[in-house]
């Protein structure tokens with residue numbers, strides 16, 4: 302195995318599957334299968350999940366809502382997604398804990414770094430909900446922050462495209478994929494991997510990012526086994 306401890310970042314939108322909003326149970330179950338496969342190989346798995354399938358603070362702000370209020374809604378949305386993923390994993394017999402950055406004790410444990418690491422050592426999947434707990438941040442930033450805190454080897458960003466391209470492959474037929482790329486090159490070329498705050502935090506802490514297609518069966522296991530089927534961003 303290429304990694305011992307991973308931080309998997311899943312966007313909220315990915316959970317929609319073919320739907321326009323909310324959570325697609327089929328997609329959720331498929332993700333749970335992928336995750337179970339790597340847990341069974343002895344990989345320690347932490348997950349940060351987004352909330353874009355339910356609410357984004359920026360969307361609220363664009364229709365006149367207070368941004369901070371909207372971000373609170375977005376953070377709660379990530380807790381909802383976290384609960385859904387936790388349930389999907391438990392149905393498949395995977396032990397999990399949900400830790401939230403905002404206190405919601407009846408629903409999830411509070412985020413406690415040492416406790417999270419202990420869960421991981423025991424083979425439990427730890428899902429981090431509530432983002433960073435602060436408005437004006439994204440779950441990509443939460444993913445990088447948590448990955449550094451729990452000393453993950455890598456951040457795996459599961460998307461619906463299979464890596465980083467010279468331009469948007471959904472719009473440009475001539476776009477080509479990078480197998481590896483440096484942080485500086487991503488910045489120089491103006492490529493979009495994560496928002497700037499998240500990306501810089503990862504670079505400063507020398508935490509590699511792998512972008513890959515999470516919707517293809519078996520891909521997560523391939524990545525943790527060391528196959529480069531996505532794009533690796535490294536120093």
Ligand code: UDP
Nearest residue numbers: 313351352353357358372375432433438440
């Ligand atoms: N959010 C926040 N602080 C954080 C993480 C998330 O305020 O640390 C809010 C923000 O409003 C964001 C929403 O939660 O739009 C959902 O997160 P994100 O957009 O990152 O989800 P994704 O795009 O991954 O589905």
